[in-house]
Amino acid sequence: MKLKSLILGSIAAAGLSTAGFAADLGVLTSLDVCDELGLSGLTISSDTNCLQISGSVAYTYEIGNFDASRNIAQTPFTANFGGSNADGVRNIDAPSFVAGSNQDWNSKVETYLKFVGTASSDFGPARVVINLRQRDYTRSRNNAAAVDGDAHALRAQDAYVQVGDGTVLSAGKKGSIFNEGDDEPFNFTGLFMSDDADVGVWEGPVTKGGHVIQVESSFGNGVVGKIGLEALEQTGSKNGSLIGVLEYSGSGVTAHISGSLGGISDFVKTVDDTYAVHAGVTGTFDAFKIRAAGAAGGGFHPAGDWSYWNGLLSGEANFDMFKVALSGEVAGGKLIGGADAGTDFGFGGSVGAAVTEGVSINLGGRYFNDGTDGIGDGYQVAAQLVAAVTETLKVTGEVGIYGHAENVAPAAAAGSFSDVYGSATLAWAPGGGFTSSLGAKVQQNGAYKVTFKAAKSFQ
Structure with missing residues (x-):
């Protein structure tokens, strides 16, 4: 179910249905922008833009020799x-054969969060895309102290504008x-x-x-x-x-x-x-x-x-x-x-x-x-x-x-x-x-x- 539908349903259940409240909630009550643009998924509509949100988290743990x-x-x-x-x-x-211990391990979390804001224009859909990623990777070799293994802080892997069809x-x-x-x-x-x-x-x-x-x-x-x-x-x-x-x-x-x-x-x-x-x-x-x-x-x-x-x-x-x-x-x-x-x-x-x-x-x-x-x-x-x-x-x-x-x-x-x-x-x-x-x-x-x-x- 779309996030906007959940929000609107909660508002209706609470009895907040007067015209005055609706005017104050313009960002949430514009229902047609995403549909008009043919966009689906997890979306939020404003008067002119449809915001699509997607993401993922992946975890990997490895241990052995x-x-x-x-x-x-x-x-x-x-x-x-x-x-x-x-x-x-x-x-x-x-x-590896190291005196005392030969245990190796890797622990990695990869996070991805993408926002796509789309509006109509005279040249076709106009978009802004922001793709945030983080890679948290720690490893140990031969039971030594854990060290970063090419970790990356949260960053905008993609950040661009786009227009056209x-x-x-x-x-x-x-x-x-x-x-x-x-x-x-x-x-x-x-x-x-x-x-x-x-x-x-x-x-x-x-x-x-x-x-x-x-x-x-x-x-x-x-x-x-x-x-x-x-x-x-x-x-x-x-x-x-x-x-x-x-x-x-x-x-x-x-x-x-x-x-x-x-x-x-x-x-x-x-x-x-x-x-x-x-x-x-x-x-x-x-x-x-x-x-x-x-x-x-x-x-x-x-x-x-x-x-x-x-x-x-x-x-x-x-x-x-x-x-x-x-x-x-x-x-x-x-x-x-x-x-x-x-x-x-x-x-x-x-x-x-x-x-x-x-x-x-x-x-x-x-x-x-x-x-x-x-x-x-x-x-x-x-x-x-x-x-x-x-x-x-x-x-x-x-x-x-x-x-x-x-x-x-x-x-x-x-x-x-x-x-x-x-x-x-x-x-x-x-x-x-x-x-x-x-x-x-x-x-x-x-x-x-x-x-x-x-x-x-x-x-």
């Missing part, structure tokens, strides 16, 4: 490969229009490089979002164009990125191409001058899905320009109770200084089956081949069971093995290793926007982790 790590895949997206991702390493947990102008502090979607692999284990690129193909070191001026326009027939100046608050040579996007959606197909030029405001050639292109397309044809994505880019460096490219192809087919998915990825480029980064590639696949109503299984794996001479390959094989115990309870269990082949010269020699793991999660969704889960993971190498999550959203 997981401080150390083992490298499974060294992807090319490192500091020497474009100067963006600091590590490019896909790790698994490993235990078919064509929309936005200005202020806002997320980027750069589209990096249509690039996730369909197989349930995913791919190693894709994981390192935040699931998909690597967008590159795009300086984006922040203080922006953006224009989005619908050209009809599912085609949308976007252009914007972003990162206008960045200091020095990173100031200003020009972003352009073209998107399509319709007839079972979604597609986009995004482009970025970074560091354009200083008109001086520096290491922060970059370019990037990201494109993806997904087609759904009856029982089949196919997805293709690609990204490329690079930048200037006095020691020698660098560049990268990354491609991904994934397909999925549904046959009655079975689902089959196959995915592959490849990446390469030139490091800072111009040296060849080598060509890394990987592939993965999975088979899923609906055993009974509410019970399904997934079998799959993924493989990674490092393009650096002497570096051993990485892999994962896994089996997963998902069962709906009731309408609100779901159990997910998984067993598998991670592994890494031996490193040989010219790489630093290191023996091969493998690690068997098992995990189980009980998820509870009783409704009302509330979700919770309790999970545990144990590994052959001695690492273990117990995770509790709870969240509630409203709108």
